Amino acid sequence: MKHQRMWIVGLAAAAFATVQAADFVDTNQSRATPEAQGGIVDGKQKRYAGPPFGGVPNDWSEWPGYRDDKPYPAPQQATLPADLKGDADNGRKLYMSRAKAPCTGCHLIRGDDVWPAGNVSTDHQQIGDRYATPEAEAVLYQYIYDSRVINPQSFMPPWGTVGILSPQEIVDIIAFLKTQRGPLPEEKDPARNPNTRPLPENYFGDNLDPTNNAAVVLAEGAIDTWTRQGPKGKSCADCHGEIEKMQGIAAQYPKYFPLYRRVMSMEDLVAWHGADETGLELPSQGAENIHLALLIRMQSNGMPVAVDIESPEAKAAYERGKALYYQRVGQRNHACADCHDADRGGGKFLGGRLLGKKTDGMTRHFPTLRTNFAQIWDMRKRMQWCMTPLGMNYLPADAVEYAEIELYLTSFDNGKPISAPGMRH
Amino acid sequence: MATGQVRIRVPDGVKAGDVVTVRVLVTHPMEVLRMEGGKPVEKNYNFIHRMAATYNGKTVFEAETTQAVSQNPFFSFPVKVTEPGKLQIQFEDTEGRSYTGETDIKF
Amino acid sequence: MxxxxxxxxxxxxxxxxxxxxxxxxxxxxxxxxxxxxxAAAPGMPLPDEAVADTLVRLFGDRKPQPAGEHIKLDAPLIAENGSVVPIRIESDLPMAADNYVKHVYIISDKNRRPLNAKFTLTPESGRLSMATNVRMAGTTDVRVIAEMSDGTLWEAKQEVKVTVGGCGG
Structure with a gap:
């Protein structure tokens, strides 16, 4: 909510600035590519067409995000419907259904076909022993329907309250969970069980070798952008010189800029400062923007991250970023912290993926090659994709909220060496 | 992604008679087969299907590749060098375009 | 030229x-x-093929023998996605003018079309040591088969588990 106010102040200041000589640049209007802005078209968010965004049918306009104060449903009491009979087989299907959650993202059940299960939360392989009585079943029903009634600290989405699971579906899942009882069968494959699964190895090799990481090759091509004169008769190189002169610069980003009255990442700066000075169009999430930001960042490879979180403006932005990181949003009522704090999901398996831990630093390899999509993702596209498991429409790639979350996250990388572009699955 | 850029890397300090490990990458989407209604969509998919390396004009390594080679194909392969010369590596995709890179190996 | x-x-x-x-x-x-x-165009989809049929298509009735120590196949035990699975091959098989590894095949059993790639080497290759990145449709055995100049086949095999779903990155 603090953010909301800042936004309004920003708008008022922007209006004032049009009358006075502008001493700062209004960044409220996004300069991302149209799909990276994620505007609403025909009542639905217009997202990136390509994978993985293109495969998500949902629109979450009605659910709370970082920029609004849409209400989230209050915790709801739920009574196990006496007339419903559970179908354990269907319950197992629902439990594993990717469209529904899947429950196996966070919980482990029995079965060689359960691959890959996560361990963000409780192991359910013997839950049937713990919830054997009818009273316990009623508790289980309430817990799945809306866990907040029992445990206000719970970060499991209230599946019933938000309508992801119907009463019948919950009853089916309970019927299935009751089958998870007795001694554990012998584990045939230690990798099936997230508690004994080996941690993923870095099998991609040297991420800075251009014969290994195509992102290096593509970023090197951005030297053309660096040296190209725009309509204003200037190139980046005309003011900044050789690209090598950028050594150490990117280590300070995200950074607060008085001219823009906000924190900016290198990608933001290319989209605003770079475009304003040269007249080139370098929108956030455009290939030229990401390749150039990456090329600039590569000049700082091996150097320690050194973002400012001490100056008053940076400190304020850091605090707002931290608050956003812990703010529950979306249909699932999740916060960034649910997946990335060590006392929640951080360092554990979400399905087959090992979740990054905030305190390890999660930003030094960005922009990074996403090998599974053959795309280069900067932090912003990563954050935009993180909105999907939250059940929230994404903000524009250059949103100040993302910049401030990025500053908060990058502060945990301070002192650790930059190595971009990374290579990730 | 800019298609068809070739990067070659050979080690420094090569001596006559060494077996050199050559690394090469070509940027290419290696278009993936699309399925519709359980059947492959019939079209000419664009992927690298051939690669050949010559050293001083003599073929030293060849590959026949399918869509089951990753995007931005990467290969490393050995060449025994007895004299300095030019290593040339050429890729061809299924739309008939070819992409070439070359490097000198010096002693 | x-x-x-x-x-x-x-x-x-x-x-x-x-x-x-x-x-x-x-x-x-x-x-x-x-x-x-x-089908004359090189990028047209080919029909599904079972790995047994791939092996017959490539090698007829010749059966590969386990390479044991002769081929070291290095592939991840768990790959977080099947799009880029690095495969490294080191071998002490001979590379002499009269007896050498002529072809190397990489085959992912469970792929729709199991053959990932076929490589051709020469005695001038000096030593079999190579690598590439392949795609796998899911958890599968991956085999590397070395075909000697006399037609002998050596095989190394390993399972790669491919995890799917989740988000990560």
């Missing part, structure tokens, strides 16, 4: 033209289906 690909591409282009011409001729007589005409 014609590089091998240029000359071969030209030969194939000629062959493809010839094949298309013949196919079109055939079509006018109603002897060939349009699918056969299209």
């Amino acid at each position: 014609n590089t091998p690909i240029e000359s071969r591409a030209r030969r194939r282009a000629l062959k493809t033209l010839a094949a298309t011409g013949m196919a079109l001729g055939g079509l006018s007589l109603g002897l060939l289906t349009p699918a056969q005409v299209l």
Whole structure:
């Protein structure tokens, strides 16, 4: 909510600035590519067409995000419907259904076909022993329907309250969970069980070798952008010189800029400062923007991250970023912290993926090659994709909220060496 | 992604008679087969299907590749060098375009 | 100078033209289906193939023998996605003028079309040591088969588990 106010102040200041000589640049209007802005078209968010965004049918306009104060449903009491009979087989299907959650993202059940299960939360392989009585079943029903009634600290989405699971579906899942009882069968494959699964190895090799990481090759091509004169008769190189002169610069980003009255990442700066000075169009999430930001960042490879979180403006932005990181949003009522704090999901398996831990630093390899999509993702596209498991429409790639979350996250990388572009699955 | 850029890397300090490990990458989407209604969509998919390396004009390594080679194909392969010369590596995709890179190996 | 690909591409282009011409001729007589005409293009999808059929197609009735220590296959035990699975091969098999590894095949059993790639080496390769990145449709055995110049086949095999779902990155 603090953010909301800042936004309004920003708008008022922007209006004032049009009358006075502008001493700062209004960044409220996004300069991302149209799909990276994620505007609403025909009542639905217009997202990136390509994978993985293109495969998500949902629109979450009605659910709370970082920029609004849409209400989230209050915790709801739920009574196990006496007339419903559970179908354990269907319950197992629902439990594993990717469209529904899947429950196996966070919980482990029995079965060689359960691959890959996560361990963000409780192991359910013997839950049937713990919830054997009818009273316990009623508790289980309430817990799945809306866990907040029992445990206000719970970060499991209230599946019933938000309508992801119907009463019948919950009853089916309970019927299935009751089958998870007795001694554990012998584990045939230690990798099936997230508690004994080996941690993923870095099998991609040297991420800075251009014969290994195509992102290096593509970023090197951005030297053309660096040296190209725009309509204003200037190139980046005309003011900044050789690209090598950028050594150490990117280590300070995200950074607060008085001219823009906000924190900016290198990608933001290319989209605003770079475009304003040269007249080139370098929108956030455009290939030229990401390749150039990456090329600039590569000049700082091996150097320690050194973002400012001490100056008053940076400190304020850091605090707002931290608050956003812990703010529950979306249909699932999740916060960034649910997946990335060590006392929640951080360092554990979400399905087959090992979740990054905030305190390890999660930003030094960005922009990074996403090998599974053959795309280069900067932090912003990563954050935009993180909105999907939250059940929230994404903000524009250059949103100040993302910049401030990025500053908060990058502060945990301070002192650790930059190595971009990374290579990730 | 800019298609068809070739990067070659050979080690420094090569001596006559060494077996050199050559690394090469070509940027290419290696278009993936699309399925519709359980059947492959019939079209000419664009992927690298051939690669050949010559050293001083003599073929030293060849590959026949399918869509089951990753995007931005990467290969490393050995060449025994007895004299300095030019290593040339050429890729061809299924739309008939070819992409070439070359490097000198010096002693 | 014609590089091998240029000359071969030209030969194939000629062959493809010839094949298309013949196919079109055939079509006018109603002897060939349009699918056969299209199959002349190199990027057209080929039919699904079981790995047993791939092995027969490539090697006939020759059976590969386990390579044991002779081929070291290095692939991840768990790959977080099947799009880029690095495969590294080191081998002490001979690379002499009269006895050498002529071809190396990478085969992912469970892929729709199991053959990932086929490589051709020469005695001048000096030593079998190579790597590439392949795609896997899911958890599968991956085999590397080395075909010697005399037709002998050596095989190394490993399972790669491919995790899917979740988000991560």
